[in-house]
Each structure stands twice: as structure tokens, then as C-alpha cells.
Amino acid sequence: MSIHVAVVGAYGSAGTAVAGELVDVPEVELTLVDDGDPGGGLCILRGCMPSKEVLSAGAHRFQARHDHRVVGTPEVDLDAVVETKDEHVSSFAEHRRGAVHEWATREDVTFHHGTARFVDDRTLAVGDHTVEPDYVVVATGSTVNVPDLPGIDDVAYTTSAGVLDATDFPETGVVMGFGYVGMELVPYLAEAGGMDLTVIEHDDRPLDEADPPFGDAALEIYREQFDLDVRTNTHEQRVEPTDDGGVRLFVEGADGEDAIEADHLFCFTGRRPTLDGLGLANTALSPGPGWVHDTMQARDDERVFVVGDANGKEPILHVAKEQGFAAAENILAHARGEELTPYQNVHHHVIFSGLGVYPFARVGHTEATAREAGYDVAVATRRASDDGVFKTKDVPEGLARLVVDRTDGTVLGYQGLHYHADVMAKTMQVVVEMGLDVREVPDRAYHPTTPEILDGLFRECADAV
Numbered sequence: 001m002s003i004h005v006a007v008v009g010a011y012g013s014a015g016t017a018v019a020g021e022l023v024d025v026p027e028v029e030l031t032l033v034d035d036g037d038p039g040g041g042l043c044i045l046r047g048c049m050p051s052k053e054v055l056s057a058g059a060h061r062f063q064a065r066h067d068h069r070v071v072g073t074p075e076v077d078l079d080a081v082v083e084t085k086d087e088h089v090s091s092f093a094e095h096r097r098g099a100v101h102e103w104a105t106r107e108d109v110t111f112h113h114g115t116a117r118f119v120d121d122r123t124l125a126v127g128d129h130t131v132e133p134d135y136v137v138v139a140t141g142s143t144v145n146v147p148d149l150p151g152i153d154d155v156a157y158t159t160s161a162g163v164l165d166a167t168d169f170p171e172t173g174v175v176m177g178f179g180y181v182g183m184e185l186v187p188y189l190a191e192a193g194g195m196d197l198t199v200i201e202h203d204d205r206p207l208d209e210a211d212p213p214f215g216d217a218a219l220e221i222y223r224e225q226f227d228l229d230v231r232t233n234t235h236e237q238r239v240e241p242t243d244d245g246g247v248r249l250f251v252e253g254a255d256g257e258d259a260i261e262a263d264h265l266f267c268f269t270g271r272r273p274t275l276d277g278l279g280l281a282n283t284a285l286s287p288g289p290g291w292v293h294d295t296m297q298a299r300d301d302e303r304v305f306v307v308g309d310a311n312g313k314e315p316i317l318h319v320a321k322e323q324g325f326a327a328a329e330n331i332l333a334h335a336r337g338e339e340l341t342p343y344q345n346v347h348h349h350v351i352f353s354g355l356g357v358y359p360f361a362r363v364g365h366t367e368a369t370a371r372e373a374g375y376d377v378a379v380a381t382r383r384a385s386d387d388g389v390f391k392t393k394d395v396p397e398g399l400a401r402l403v404v405d406r407t408d409g410t411v412l413g414y415q416g417l418h419y420h421a422d423v424m425a426k427t428m429q430v431v432v433e434m435g436l437d438v439r440e441v442p443d444r445a446y447h448p449t450t451p452e453i454l455d456g457l458f459r460e461c462a463d464a465v
Contacts, residue, residue: 003335006031006124006131008116008278009139010100012041013317014308017324018137019103025332029108031131032100033124035115040093042141042309043317046161049092051184052352053085054164058192059355065191066225067394076192078167085164117279121301125279135303135331139324140278142271142309147176150238155247157265160185169193170263174249176236177268178206183218183353183360185268190226191355198229198260200236200251207417209349211366213381213399214417221354221397239265273310287312294342296327297334305331319345347413348429350422358398361425364413364432370403378406380460382453384418389448395419402438402457409437409465414457420450427454438462 005022009015010032022028036045043049057076065073104111112126124131144159146152158166160181171194175186178201189195199222205215222228234253242248247265251258275287284300285291291299292311298304305327308320326343333340351360370377384390384398398418404411414428431441443458445451 001027001335002029003027003135003331004029004031004133005135005137005331006033006116006133007137007139008033008124009137009141009308009310010034010111011036011039011096012139012141012308012320013043014141014310014320014324015137015139016041016096016100017321018139018305018307018328019100021325021328022331023103023106023109028332030103030110031124031133032104032109032111033116033126034100034111034113038090038093038097039113040089040096044092044096045089046164048317050085050089050164051160052356053088054081054192055184055188055352055355057081058188059357062187062191062225062355062357063394069394078169078192081192082165082167115277117277118283118285119279121283122303134335135305137327137331138275138278138298138304138306138310139308139320140274140310142315143274144267145270145272146267147236147269149176149236151240155239155241155265157247157267159267163189163266166193169195172196172246172262173198173264173266174247174260174262175199175266175268176249177266177270178202178230179208179268179270180351181270182268183207183351185266186228187222187226187353187355189266190228198231198262200234200249201230201232202235204232207351207353207360209347209362209366210360210415210417211368211401213401214360214415217397217399217417218353218358218360221358225354225397271309271315273312275310294344295330295340296323296343297330297340302334314345316349318348346429346433348425350425352422353417354397356422357395357419358417359420359422360415360417361421361428362413362415363425363428364411365403366413366415367401367403370412375412376406377412378404378461378464380457380464382456382460384453387450387452387456389450389452390419392448393419393450400453400457402454402461404438404461404465406465409439409462410435411438411441411461414454416453418450418453424451424454427451439465 011034114127207215237250246263249260292306296305307323309315330340381401385396400416403413439462443455
């Protein structure tokens with residue numbers, strides 16, 4: 001068996017995952033394509049890595065400002081923040097490009113730095129080159145989604161990419177979008193940028209994937225700790241420029257229509273798959289709901305696999321990589337006439353809310369999804385303030401919850417919105433994905449450390465089983 005696989009978007013996390021799995025398979029010839037300049041993938045250049053870099057600077061100021069034991073409030077040097085971020089990002093991206101280019105030195109691997117487009121179902125054009133692979137992997141990532149709001153083309157607005165590069169901010173701003181991106185960047189604007197912000201939230205609370213108490217806790221933290229005006233159950237209607245160069249956003253809320261004026265508009269309204277320019281009209285592929293199976297195989301062409309943000313399933317870095325691994329295995333299986341294996345994702349997310357001081361983590365089921373799935377559940381919830389260690393570290397806000405199967409003690413899920421919840425996510429991923437019995441999970445953390453909150457949850461649920 002000899003197969004030729006083309007990976008479009010080879011610098012990205014999903015693309016490199018596919019290539020890394022296939023590059024050492026003797027019967028596979030690889031063509032890697034990417035038009036990135038300088039290249040390195042969204043996560044490295046404009047996503048999770050640079051965003052956490054800038055958030056950390058705001059986090060230091062936030063903790064110093066809230067700790068009565070610390071005298072004086074430090075200021076964030078935005079020039080230094082961006083300079084350091086750019087230096088690190090450049091290094092990370094160079095490492096990613098280096099790996100791809102090293103693969104391309106092999107006899108059975110070719111790299112094209114350019115934009116690929118389908119000429120027909122079996123042919124890709126990259127500049128003056130044409131490629132006719134047996135399989136194509138589309139790993140082209142995502143791009144900023146700007147809503148089709150009346151007046152949006154008449155005003156200046158900043159997306160997440162602009163925030164990461166900004167070395168100064170205006171005094172006031174209005175924010176559209178309070179999902180992952182908004183939850184992370186809004187506190188940075190307030191803390192490091194010193195901005196007075198109004199945030200638009202469409203629902204009762206943020207954190208759609210969490211049980212309601214977590215969204216309520218997040219709202220309280222954002223309003224009380226960051227002094228934000230979060231307008232819930234509110235929807236944007238139109239936007240227009242003001243005479244002084246600012247913006248006026250008209251919204252509809254519970255009390256009717258209102259007009260919010262600010263110096264600047266921030267657009268954190270999610271991302272959409274980057275498929276423009278791929279020439280999909282020349283193929284049988286028809287993007288939309290259900291266009292990519294859980295095997296990562298395209299519905300309309302069994303020899304096309306779509307991974308990462310490009311498939312619109314779950315735009316999360318680690319999920320993209322796992323989808324890449326699954327696609328590589330399924331390409332080989334398909335070529336051998338074997339059954340393909342669906343990618344099964346146990347929910348595992350972290351949002352660096354509250355500048356990462358109060359991150360949100362979810363692994364597995366929530367109470368609501370567990371009950372919907374038919375489980376008879378036992379649930380334990382603890383406030384961070386229930387454990388003295390959070391008070392001693394001056395981070396007493398937030399809560400955690402454990403959900404277990406009452407019939408056999410299997411741990412089904414964990415949610416945390418508290419200090420170090422992001423760190424505990426890996427521990428809880430192991431517990432949930434291995435299907436451990438809560439009665440057999442050790443409940444003795446080193447004292448005094450923040451995982452004591454997990455010990456309390458384990459004990460409560462073990463007693464309930």
C-alpha cells in the first residue's frame with residue numbers, strides 16, 4: 001500500500017498533529033501546504049499562548065491591588081507586555097515552523113509555502129504547482145467572526161488580535177461577545193488597560209457550558225472585582241459613530257432599548273471556519289451542519305478529512321490536536337479497508353476567566369448533562385471559602401462541583417471556578433476518563449494546598465454513594 005496525503009494548514013496545531021502521526025509511516029507520502037506568514041498556527045500567533053502571556057501581567061496587578069497586605073498598586077507597562085509577548089511568540093512559532101521544515105527535508109515529504117485551493121475533487125493547486133493526492137486533510141483553522149450588525153462597517157472596532165498588540169487603550173469601551181474570548185480579555189482591558197467597560201451578554205449569565213451557579217459566580221466576580229457593567233439578557237440592535245470619534249451601540253434589554261456610548265467598540269463575537277478561497281465550489285464538499293463526521297471524514301467525500309477549527313465542531317486547541325491524531329489513524333484505516341473510529345471527546349475545557357486568577361474548568365458531565373443522560377447522580381458543591389487555604393492565599397472567591405454516579409460511584413464530571421482550577425483540570429481528567437470510583441480516589445492533598453477542595457468533594461460524594 002502506498003498513499004499520498006496532502007495537509008492544507010500544516011503549520012497549525014491540527015495540521016501538525018496529522019503530519020506528525022503520518023510522517024514516519026513508510027507507505028505514506030506527504031505534501032504539506034501552508035500560506036502563513038510568518039506561520040505557526042492560530043494558537044501560537046493569535047490565540048491561547050499570546051493571550052495567556054498578556055493576561056498574566058494583568059493578573060499580577062489584580063492580585064496586588066486586592067491584597068491589603070501589599071502596599072501600593074503596580075502599573076502594567078503595556079509596551080513591555082507586548083514586547084515580551086512578541087519575543088516569546090516568535091520563538092514558539094519558529095519552533096513549530098522548524099518541525100514542519102525538518103519533515104520536508106525527507107525524501108517522501110514536500111512542503112509548499114502558499115495558498116491551496118481545490119481545482120476539482122482530486123486536484124489541489126498551490127501557486128504554479130498541482131497536486132493529486134489520495135487524501136486531503138483540511139486544517140485551515142478559523143477567522144474572526146464579525147456580526148452582520150447594522151452600522152458595523154461605519155465604526156472602528158478591535159478584535160482579540162488587536163487587543164494582544166495594543167500598547168494603549170481609550171478610557172471607555174463597549175464589548176460585544178462574552179464567550180471564551182470575552183471572558184478572558186475583558187478583565188485584561190479593565191485591569192491592565194484601566195478601561196471603564198460595558199459588556200453585552202445575551203443570556204442570564206455567561207458560561208453556557210456550566211451549571212448556573214458557576215455563571216452566577218463569574219458575574220459576581222466580574223462585577224465586584226473588576227467593576228464591570230455587564231448587561232445580561234441584552235441584544236445588540238445597531239451601532240453608529242459619534243461626533244467625537246467614539247461609538248454608540250443601541251441595545252434591546254429587559255427595560256427596552258438603550259444607547260451605550262463609549263470611546264471604542266470591542267468585538268469578541270467568536271470565530272468561524274476559514275474555508276474561503278479553498279475552492280470548495282469546485283468539489284462535492286458542502287460546508288454546513290453535519291458536513292464532517294465524528295471520524296473527521298467529510299460527509300460528501302470519503303477521501304477528505306477536516307480537522308480543528310475548520311470543521312466548526314469545537315474550536316479548542318487540544319481538541320484540534322486530538323482530532324488530528326484521529327484523522328491520521330482513520331486515513332490509514334480507510335486506505336487499508338478497515339473500519340474507521342469516531343473521535344470521542346470527553347468534555348475538557350479551561351477558560352482563563354478572571355485573568356486566570358479565577359479560571360473555569362470543566363471535565364466530563366455537569367449535573368444537568370448527567371441527569372439528561374439518565375444517570376442517578378450524587379452531587380457535591382463546595383465554595384472556595386469553605387477551605388482555609390484559599391483565604392490564606394487571598395483568593396477566596398468561587399466554587400467547585402463534583403458529579404458521580406450514585407449506583408456505582410463512578411466520577412462523571414467536575415467543574416471549578418476558583419484559583420488553580422485550571423491546574424486541577426488534568427487531575428480530574430484522569431479521574432473522569434479512567435472512570436474511577438470516587439470511593440477509591442485518595443482524599444488527602446498535601447496541606448495546605450488548593451486541591452483540598454477536591455478532597456472535600458471526594459469525601460462528600462463517597463458518603464452519598
